[in-house]
Each structure stands twice: as C-alpha cells, then as structure tokens.
C-alpha cells in the first residue's frame with residue numbers, strides 16, 4: 001500500500017510497532033448515579049493485513065470499543081487506556097487531529113449505509129468530496145479515483161453510476177459504495193461495524209468476499225464487528241469475545257472455534273447451527 005501524502009498526520013510509523021494496539025481501554029458515560037462503564041479493560045492488537053473479529057451479544061460494547069478507537073464516542077463518553085496506531089497514541093488528541101487521522105489512516109463502514117450517505121447528493125459528489133478533503137487534487141482526478149474505487153467494489157458501469165443518487169442503488173450496492181468511499185483514501189485500518197447485518201445472506205457473502213479480496217490486494221488491517229460467529233469464522237484471523245463491556249476471551253480464530261476457554265464462548269458456539277448435522281436446530285433459541 002502506498003503511503004504518499006505528506007499531509008498525513010501520523011507519517012512515520014514507530015519501527016516495529018503494530019498497526020493498532022489497544023491496551024486497557026475503558027469507556028464510560030456519566031449518569032445521575034455516577035459513571036457507567038460500558039467497556040472495561042479491553043486489550044487487543046491488529047497487524048497489517050490481518051482481521052480482528054469482535055463478537056458479542058447486543059450491548060456488549062462492540063461499537064463503543066470501535067468508536068473509542070476512532071475518537072468518535074457519543075457526547076459525554078470518555079475513554080481511558082491506550083490506543084496506538086503505528087505506535088502513536090491516539091487518546092487525548094484534539095478533534096482536529098483525530099479528524100485528519102480518521103480520513104488519512106482509519107476508515108469506518110457502518111451497518112446502515114443510508115445513514116452515512118446524503119440522499120440529496122450523487123454518490124460521485126460524496127466520494128470525491130471525502131477524497132479531496134483529505135488528499136486535495138483536482139475534481140477530475142478525484143472523480144477518476146472514485147470511478148476506480150467503484151470498479152474495485154464491482155459496481156457495474158461506474159462511469160455512469162457515479163452520477164446516481166443513493167436511492168438508485170440496492171442495499172448491498174450502497175454498502176459497496178461505502179466500502180468504495182473507505183478504500184479511496186487507502187486507509188491502513190478499516191473498521192466495519194456490522195456491515196452485512198442488514199443484508200440477505202447471498203449479498204452478505206459477496207460483501208465478505210469483496211472485503212477479503214481488497215485486504216489481500218492492499219494489506220489493510222481490519223476490525224470486523226459482528227454478533228454473528230459464522231461471519232467471524234469466515235473473515236477473522238483473531239477474535240475478541242465481549243460480554244457486558246468485558247473481554248471474555250481473545251485468541252486466534254482457530255483457537256476460539258476449536259478450543260474455546262470461556263464457558264460463554266462455548267455457549268455462543270453451541271448456539272451456532274451445525275453444518276455437519278442437518279437436524280440440529282438453533283439450540284440457543286430454545287433455551
């Protein structure tokens with residue numbers, strides 16, 4: 001992956017530092033009865049070209065973990081601990097610095113592309129604006145980059161489609177457009193928060209394959225958040241299991257799936273439908 005822009009806020013990786021290193025990350029919000037901690041002491045790392053899956057039930061703190069990494073916590077939220085990108089501490093940076101780092105180095109793909117895309121502008125306007133805000137250059141150059149990115153996420157006829165509005169695309173296509181927007185800036189890290197949850201399984205599989213292809217081509221690191229262990233097994237090299245804001249277990253995908261240590265992880269695995277047993281039903285649902 002080329003790291004060319006002199007404007008990048010973090011331009012020099014600390015020698016030997018991993019892409020992303022999170023240590024003892026806690027996130028809390030003030031409440032009338034004192035601070036409520038929604039993420040407690042989470043630690044993990046992501047190396048270039050690898051994917052960390054963060055898995056856990058609803059409310060377990062997956063999104064808050066990733067938003068803390070991005071410096072995008074909702075109002076009132078505070079993060080403590082350490083979040084280092086190429087060895088550079090991100091916690092405690094100003095909003096302005098974080099905005100730069102986000103566009104330059106880290107991209108995020110959310111569950112609902114419609115909430116991230118503005119219905120009143122063509123996708124071309126939105127992709128090129130995001131690109132030029134960080135990389136500058138002419139409108140024509142940005143449009144060329146955008147068309148290439150649309151091609152990479154397999155939007156057919158990108159020269160024409162770039163001038164269409166979000167509502168003229170299907171849900172799966174819109175998610176691919178968000179991915180195109182993310183990869184335009186050649187980020188070092190892409191954080192995907194349930195990017196395929198709203199999609200049907202066929203489209204979900206296409207998006208997962210696409211992300212894997214892009215990762216192979218670019219060496220981008222990825223954090224992939226999902227409540228779906230089957231998706232994790234497909235995309236992740238390493239897995240962090242969370243529950244109620246706590247880290248339950250962390251390991252390689254193989255270890256988590258073949259030799260889970262925590263009873264909670266074993267219960268999650270037991271709830272998965274078994275491919276080798278067609279008569280197996282969703283155990284977790286019956287409980």
Ligand SMILES: Nc1ncnc2c1ncn2[C@@H]1O[C@H](COP(=O)(O)OP(=O)(O)OP(=O)(O)O)[C@@H](O)[C@H]1O
Pocket residue numbers: 029038056057058059060061062063064065074075227
């Ligand atoms: N703005 C906020 N203020 C206070 N607490 C919040 C806020 N947003 C979320 N929370 C709480 O933080 C906890 C973790 O939420 P989070 O969104 O990280 O869960 P999640 O694992 O991403 O769940 P889901 O799978 O439903 O997306 C939850 O208990 C939630 O109620």
Ligand SMILES: [Mg+2]
Pocket residue numbers: 062063064193
């Ligand atoms: Mg979430």
